[in-house]
Amino acid sequence: MNVALKLIDNENVVTVKVSLEGVRSIRQFIDLYVSSILTEVVKKSIRLRLKVSLINIRDALHALLGAVREAGVRFDGLDFYVKLYTDVVDYKVNMIKALDEFLQMPQRIAEELSKNMVIAFDEFQYVRFLKQPYPDVLRIMRRVWQSHSMVEYVIAGSEVGIMRDLLSRSDQPFFAFFRVIELKPFDKDTSISFLREGLMENGVDCPMDILEKVYELTGGFPAWLNLAGLRMIEGGCDKYLILSDPTVKLIMESELSGLNPNQLKLLKALAAGIKLSRAGVRKPNRVLSELIAKGLVEKAGWGKYSIVDPLLVNYLRING
Numbered sequence: 591m592n593v594a595l596k597l598i599d600n601e602n603v604v605t606v607k608v609s610l611e612g613v614r615s616i617r618q619f620i621d622l623y624v625s626s627i628l629t630e631v632v633k634k635s636i637r638l639r640l641k642v643s644l645i646n647i648r649d650a651l652h653a654l655l656g657a658v659r660e661a662g663v664r665f666d667g668l669d670f671y672v673k674l675y676t677d678v679v680d681y682k683v684n685m686i687k688a689l690d691e692f693l694q695m696p697q698r699i700a701e702e703l704s705k706n707m708v709i710a711f712d713e714f715q716y717v718r719f720l721k722q723p724y725p726d727v728l729r730i731m732r733r734v735w736q737s738h739s740m741v742e743y744v745i746a747g748s749e750v751g752i753m754r755d756l757l758s759r760s761d762q763p764f765f766a767f768f769r770v771i772e773l774k775p776f777d778k779d780t781s782i783s784f785l786r787e788g789l790m791e792n793g794v795d796c797p798m799d800i801l802e803k804v805y806e807l808t809g810g811f812p813a814w815l816n817l818a819g820l821r822m823i824e825g826g827c828d829k830y831l832i833l834s835d836p837t838v839k840l841i842m843e844s845e846l847s848g849l850n851p852n853q854l855k856l857l858k859a860l861a862a863g864i865k866l867s868r869a870g871v872r873k874p875n876r877v878l879s880e881l882i883a884k885g886l887v888e889k890a891g892w893g894k895y896s897i898v899d900p901l902l903v904n905y906l907r908i909n910g
Contacts, residue, residue, distance in 0.1 A: 595710055604703075604708075605630070606627050606709050608622050608626045608627070609713055610716040617678070619720060620675070623692055624675050628668065631703070632668070634705070668699075689730065693731060697740055700740035700741055701740060706741070707740060708742045709744070711743070715753055748885060750772070750898075751882045751884060752884075775809050775812070778805055781805040785818070785819055786801060794822060794823050800829045807833070808901055811899065818832040842901075856871045856874060857906065860895060860897050882895075886899070886902070
């Protein structure tokens, strides 16, 4: 998504990336949405370099507004939205009404600047937390977004099961709204070619059996292949270097820390090849569904399930 945004970025298009990771409230959503869009719009339209601090967004946006005025640029939309954000902070406006206004913001600004916009949301699955206090929030988003003619919306999420539910279930507001592209790992030939070319560019030539084993360990996931290649450039043709990499440990521990004891126990059982009936987990089918929703497990056949990431399997076997 980052590469795509760079490729389409030009003088006539404003691209904005909004990461929703960790968002739990409408207020947090508005904070990220407003600061990300307004700063990118102002930078692109009048080439201002003003960093917005997430610690005090209100002060930063007022500084941004002052800089625009000093530049002698008329930007009516900016005045309105900075004032609206101030009212949100001071609890002078209903949060849902404010959200509706802010969702209209990209189209209004695009019209004012005569520039098209692309808004890309990363970790979009976090919007599910907004539904708890505001059940209609996703319907509001769809209603507003589908009326925009100068703004395109892109969403991405790492929790595959939740994203599928949001986009593929007929009772969900975003059903049939987005074109869905599910990214898959590289196949074996592509993975080995990717590794070999990257290594040889750095003067490292590893035997085919080593490259094949690295593919087996990483499952063809580009990020893991890239990391494995970097470690082999530093440490030579050792296929197991990636298993002891501190970055892998950090990522895996972060992933596993979000699991409850039952989910972790079932995941370890799958990694060890233990039958679910012997995993010692209550209501294993429900726990399986939870792990599938998180994108950690997938159905491999009738009554068979497997962990999506082979590197996670190896990590659990070593550290289980």
